[in-house]
Amino acid sequence: MITNYLKTAWRSLIKDRKYSIINFLGLGIGIAASILIMLYVIHERSFDQFHSKSDQIHRMWVKEHVEGDVFFNTVTPLIMGSEARSNFAEVEYMTRFVTTNNLVKIDVDPQSETIAYAEPEFFTIFDFQIINGQSDLTEPGEVILSEDIAGKYFGPSDPIGKTISILVNNEWRDFQVAATASVSSNSSVRFDFLLPFEIYWQGVSAGGRSCWTCVFGETYVLLQPDLDGFAMQERSKQFFDERVSEIYEAGKYVVGYQPLTDIHLNNEFPVGIAAVSDSRYPYILGGIALLILVLAAINYITLAIGRTLSRSKEVGIRKVAGAGRMQIMLQYWSEAVLTTIMASVIGLLIAVLVLPSFNALFDLTLSLNYSFSLVASLILFAIVLGVLSAIYPSLVLSGFTPLQAISGKIGVNAASKHRILNTLVGAQFVISIVLIVATLIMKNQIDYLQNTDLGFNQEATLVVSSQGGSIPELIEKSKSQAEIFRSEIAAMPHVQSVTVSNHSFGTPGWMRLGYNEEESGVFRNFMMNGIDDYFLELFDIDILEGRNFFSDGESDRNAVIVNRHFVDEYEIEEPLSATLPGPFREYRIVGVVEDFHYESLHEAIAPLVLAKDPMGLLRTTPDLVFNDSPLPKFNFRLDANHLLSAVQSVKSLWSQHMPDQPFDFRFVEDDLAQMYVSEMRLSRMVITGAGLAIFIACLGLYGITGISMNRRKKEIGIRKVLGATLVNLLALFSKDFLKLISIAFLIAAPLAWWLMRQWLQDFAYSISISSWVFVMAAVFALLVALIAIGLQTVFHGLRNPVLTLREE
Amino acid sequence: MIALKNIEKYYTNGFQKTWVLRDITTNIAQGEFVTIMGPSGAGKSTLLNIIGMLDSGDKGEYHFLDEPVMKLREKRRHELHKSYMGFVFQAYHLIDELTVYENIETPLLYRKVKRSERQSMVAEMLDRFGIVAKKDLFPHQLSGGQQQLVGVARAIVARPKLLLADEPTGNLHSAQGEIIMDLFKELHDEGMTILQVTHSEKNASYGTRILEIEDGFIREDYPVRQGGLIGH
């Protein structure tokens, strides 16, 4: 029986080639999108599962409650892990995991690399596969390299036993490569150079080693089997309360344990060293794949319904020959499943072909493994998709009485069928228009993000950070270094100026200083950056009132410059005779600058203080938050037309004066662009999705127009004999669809508007949604639809009318 | 085998009833070869379809093998149709996507006949109708007469008790039609009950009894004198 079904199915697929191709293509694209997105989701969900004890491994976190503020960290004090390990049998193993940026010398040029430090129990807790050599992180002279970094520095040659110099704790030390390990792409814990934790420990002061309020790196523990993080948190609660009782009341210093496998996709926890993925992506991507599949399935349904007339005779004959309704339905299901299985093969092919571009587009490294489970789940998926798509068509087809079916007199419920067809095609247009509107709005917002006047000049600004040393020391050193640079720059044609500041632009955020107001006790805060006398000038920041710092150093120690927002928010009448509020009274305001966007446009501008002596303010403040390292940075303004030679000049200047510091530069413009990577990625996803959706919807429209023209062959012939032109015919056939698209637009526009408003709320500064976006989307949808209908009109309209009339 | 009593069939058009069949009462016994004749639009096809359970009457009683067809559930009616009846159409109505062999095989598939048995049953038909060489061809590769042979083969392959044929030779040349009629005769001789609709007196002469229908009434009902009509 089933072979007979499949045989008929196969032959009718071939007979109606045109429609089969539309279905294969649409469903194939939908399935390809689903395969790729499945790969992505599986990869995301597989994070950190490869450790044999992954369910026992937890990362410690600490939450400090200070005066209504909460400081939540997944990087912890160093003492926390060792205390937990030695006082709780439940903590079977523990390793601290810290990273620093250091200079590494392998050949000649020192390079800046990320160095990780871990304790001997690291390899008991985690199952990183050792490829070559061996090491247990107990020998202080040994280093373990990741496979990737070994390849980068040593190529195919064996790195074991080779020597690497690393600048640790301000001195160059030699390390022998003892082992190489593989760090798989789905691991949260990553390292390039792994050194014994002992090395790091040596550089930490006694105060730091026992500090409960300083955070250094991550702490991983292996808990007893079957003990979850919450239970452990309860058990260790009292212990930690007692340990910090001098600083915190009980319950104000909370220590907890986050499961390792939870790190990658949990956006509720602050980011530690392990990178975290945006947990919304799998949903957005999955949603887009689902929409594309739905569009393709709708094509299948509308084309199948459209062809009931030509299929009904066969149904009638089968019924007379003894077929029951169920058997007819089974036949159409097998036809649909055959279609979807073939579409899956095509989809798999497409997926293989576009996987590299998909990886590139979304910064991934996915690969397809042709496993049994892949094939099995693909087939299962195809069956489900086929059965779902064919429910309605098979119900309609099998429902006719044999007499109706054979004679083709199935016009009885034509009206209701027409309504369903229109609804389905309309739904396709709703989805397409929503996606087009979303695409346009996202594009506008991203243009806006990239082109808004940020209030400062970001052009051709090169930033190099100084390294190694304490911050106050480095600030002083950098300022005098900058003086030397400045005198030499005067002779360089393509380097214009230099300024030193604690933060540059395009960073995760400047310092935030907090304090409690004396009278009300209300907690307030403002942003701060330490700058020199040249900062405002180099970045073209407008001074509204007062002056810049004097360049004679001493006299401006207690002077600060604030932004317009500061003046507004603190309601200062005479800024130039005012001081900073709260504990910062000794600082006088000498100038007010226009507001500028020192952070990404996700954040609103806050009160800002620019200080010549940031250390004084830092020593005064009772509360400090920073996301960007405050190590002083050199900002060079280059000649945009001669960037390359300008960079060369700065580089030689640098290696001449600071030979032991890496010339690790970046451009402010690149960093600014980097702040919107996530938005760019999302918009790429939506654009791709919208493109595919429109394409599939139009394929369907093309098919359904073809069917209706075929049915009206005779009418077309007569009209042509009477003198109708192609344009007349196009108008005739597009009339119905134009009405449909208009209705779809009325539904899609508010939906898209609402969705995009949600998205725009992520930004403190965003475009307002303008109506022309909707006009554009409507025009675009119309245009594409007209093209699809137009092609069919040309195809049918060019036939000789005499021939088509004779055929009838 | 078939007992019709006061069968009526009408279509309602607004408030107006149009009668197609009125007061049809007759019996057809097993082994008869009955010809229904009458002008176009008389209701012949409608009667045939009602008897074949593709359509149903609006009033009256219809007993098939003593089962009250009009009171049966849809499912049981379908079973009766499937087990006892074969249909031949004027327009052949073969499935375009299936070969000759597969077309003939189709009714057996719906009757869950085993594969080996199916093969021998279809082979027997091909052999008997002399179309073995054509078994892998598709309908559009056959002449009208050959298509109708396949149509008959398909109608009888499942060995129905009753063969219903609505103008089976209407689209055929007389020579081709004769082949079909000879076949019917043969089948009748083997004991099959046959009910055919035709306009041709010559075709009617193959049967045993004639029912003449006009305006939905049975006008005449008489036996065919053997040999009497042949050659006019």
Ligand SMILES: Nc1ncnc2c1ncn2[C@@H]1O[C@H](COP(=O)(O)OP(=O)(O)O)[C@@H](O)[C@H]1O
């Ligand atoms: N679905 C229908 N609706 C209305 N009238 C019908 C329908 N089907 C058949 N008729 C009418 O019933 C009458 C008998 O039809 P039919 O049995 O096909 O006649 P015959 O086969 O004798 O030529 C005709 O007048 C025809 O117009």
Ligand SMILES: [Mg+2]
């Ligand atoms: Mg008729």
